[in-house]
Amino acid sequence: MPYKPGPVTRGLVLGCLLGILAPLVASGNWDLPPVAEPPEYGNILINRTSEINGVKPVVFSHWVHRRKHTCRVCHFELEFNMKTNTTEITEKTNKAGLHCGASGCHDGKTVFGHEEPHCDNCHSGDRKSGSEKFSAVAAALPKSNFGNKINWSLAVKKGLIEPLHFLSLKPAEEIGFKENMTLEAEWSGIPNAVFPHKSHTQWLDCNNCHPDIFNIKKKTTKHFEMVRILKGEFCGVCHLTVALPMQNCRACHPTMKSQRIY
Ligand code: HEC
Ligand code: HEC
Numbered sequence: 647m648p649y650k651p652g653p654v655t656r657g658l659v660l661g662c663l664l665g666i667l668a669p670l671v672a673s674g675n676w677d678l679p680p681v682a683e684p685p686e687y688g689n690i691l692i693n694r695t696s697e698i699n700g701v702k703p704v705v706f707s708h709w710v711h712r713r714k715h716t717c718r719v720c721h722f723e724l725e726f727n728m729k730t731n732t733t734e735i736t737e738k739t740n741k742a743g744l745h746c747g748a749s750g751c752h753d754g755k756t757v758f759g760h761e762e763p764h765c766d767n768c769h770s771g772d773r774k775s776g777s778e779k780f781s782a783v784a785a786a787l788p789k790s791n792f793g794n795k796i797n798w799s800l801a802v803k804k805g806l807i808e809p810l811h812f813l814s815l816k817p818a819e820e821i822g823f824k825e826n827m828t829l830e831a832e833w834s835g836i837p838n839a840v841f842p843h844k845s846h847t848q849w850l851d852c853n854n855c856h857p858d859i860f861n862i863k864k865k866t867t868k869h870f871e872m873v874r875i876l877k878g879e880f881c882g883v884c885h886l887t888v889a890l891p892m893q894n895c896r897a898c899h900p901t902m903k904s905q906r907i908y
C-alpha cells in the first residue's frame with residue numbers, strides 16, 4: 647500500500663522545511679545585489695563609445711525621466727534596450743532625431759539639444775549628477791522603503807505625475823490585460839508571488855515582456871526561479887536596478903512574514 651503522510655507527518659515535513667528555509671530567508675542569504683542610494687537608484691553610466699572618443703560617459707537618470715515618460719516610450723518606441731551599453735546610440739543617431747534626440751525629447755526645442763553648452767549635461771561622467779534636485783522631487787511623491795524610496799505606482803494613481811505613454815506610436819486600444827496573477831511557489835512553505843498586469847501595463851508595452859521575457863501562458867516560462875531572477879532574468883530584468891528592488895520581498899510575496907529591511 648502506498649505510504650500516505652498523515653497530518654502530523656505533513657506538519658513535521660513542512661516544519662523541517664521551514665526550519666531550513668527560515669534562516670535562509672531571514673539572513674538574506676540570497677545573493678542580493680547592492681541597492682544604490684535613493685538619488686542614484688536607476689542612474690546609469692552609458693559608456694559604449696564615449697570615453698574611447700574622448701568625452702566623459704553619459705549619465706542617464708531613470709527618476710528624472712520616468713516622471714515625464716513611461717518605460718514604454720523609451721524601451722519600446724525609441725528602442726533602447728533594457729541593458730546598459732547595448733543600444734547603438736551615437737551623436738550621429740541623436741542628431742538624426744533618434745534615441746535621446748527624438749522629437750519631443752532632446753531636440754533643442756522641447757529640452758536642451760545636442761549642441762554647446764549642453765554637452766556636459768549628459769556627458770558629466772558622474773552617476774551622482776542631478777542628486778541635488780532629488781529631495782525636492784521625492785518630497786512631493788508618496789514614500790516607499792526601497793529603491794528611490796518613491797512609490798511610483800501610487801504617484802501615477804494619485805495623478806501626482808502623468809508620464810506620457812507614447813510619442814507617436816499609440817498603444818493598441820483595449821488590449822489591456824488587467825488580470826492579477828498568482829505565481830505559485832515551487833517550494834512548499836513559500837508564499838506565492840503576485841504579478842499585477844495593470845501596474846505594469848501603465849508603464850510598459852506587452853512587447854516589453856512577451857514573448858522575450860515571459861511566455862504568454864501562465865506557468866509555462868521555464869526556469870522561473872529566484873536564483874535566476876536575482877541574476878537579472880524574468881522579474882529581475884527590471885526589479886534589480888530600476889523598478890522597486892528585490893529587497894522589497896513583500897511587494898511580490900505579500901504574505902511573507904519576515905523580511906529584512908535594508
Ligand atoms: C527617457 C528614456 C527612458 C525611460 C523613460 C526609461 N528608460 Fe530605462 N533606459 C534608458 C536608456 C537610454 C538605457 C540605457 C540603454 C543602453 O545603454 O543600451 C536604459 C536602461 C534600462 C535598464 C538597464 C539598467 C541597468 O542597470 O543596466 C533597465 C532595467 C531599464 N532601463 C528599465 C526601465 C524601466 C522599468 C523603466 C520605466 C519605469 C524605464 N527603464 C524608463 C532610457 C529610458
Ligand atoms: C541628451 C544627452 C546628450 C547630449 C546633450 C550630448 N550627448 Fe553625446 N552622446 C550621448 C549618448 C547617450 C551617447 C552614447 C554614449 C556611449 O555609448 O558611450 C553619446 C555619444 C557621444 C560621443 C561618442 C562618439 C559618437 O559619435 O557617438 C561623442 C564624441 C559625443 N557624444 C559628443 C558630444 C558633444 C560634443 C556634445 C555637445 C555638442 C554632446 N555629445 C551632447 C548623449 C548626449
Ligand code: HEC
Nearest residue numbers: 829830831832836838839871872873881885892894895898
Ligand atoms: C519582483 C518580484 C519579487 C520580489 C521583490 C521577490 N520575489 Fe521571490 N519570487 C518571485 C517570483 C516570481 C518567484 C517564482 C514563483 C514562485 O516561486 O512564487 C519567486 C520565488 C521565491 C522563492 C521560491 C523559490 C524559488 O527559487 O522559486 C523564494 C524562497 C523567494 N521567492 C523568496 C524571496 C525573498 C526572501 C525575497 C526578498 C529578499 C523575494 N523573494 C523577493 C518574485 C519576487
Ligand code: HEC
Nearest residue numbers: 821822823846847850851852855860862863864865866867
Ligand atoms: C512586466 C511584464 C509583463 C507585461 C508588460 C505584460 N505581461 Fe502578460 N504576463 C507576464 C507574466 C510574468 C505572465 C505569467 C507567465 C508565466 O507564468 O509563465 C504573463 C501572462 C500573460 C498571459 C497568460 C495568462 C494566463 O492565465 O495564462 C496573457 C494572456 C498575458 N500575459 C497578456 C498580456 C498583455 C495583453 C499585455 C499587454 C497589455 C501583457 N501581458 C503585458 C508579464 C507581463
Ligand code: HEC
Nearest residue numbers: 798799839840841845849854880881883884889890897898
Ligand atoms: C519590464 C520591466 C518589469 C518586469 C520584467 C517586471 N516588472 Fe514589476 N514593475 C515594473 C515597474 C516599472 C513597476 C512600477 C513600480 C516601480 O517602478 O517601482 C513594477 C511594479 C511591480 C509591483 C508593485 C505593483 C504596485 O502596484 O505597486 C509588483 C508586485 C511587481 N512589479 C511584481 C513583478 C513580478 C512578480 C515580476 C515577474 C513576474 C515583475 N514585476 C516583472 C517593471 C517590471
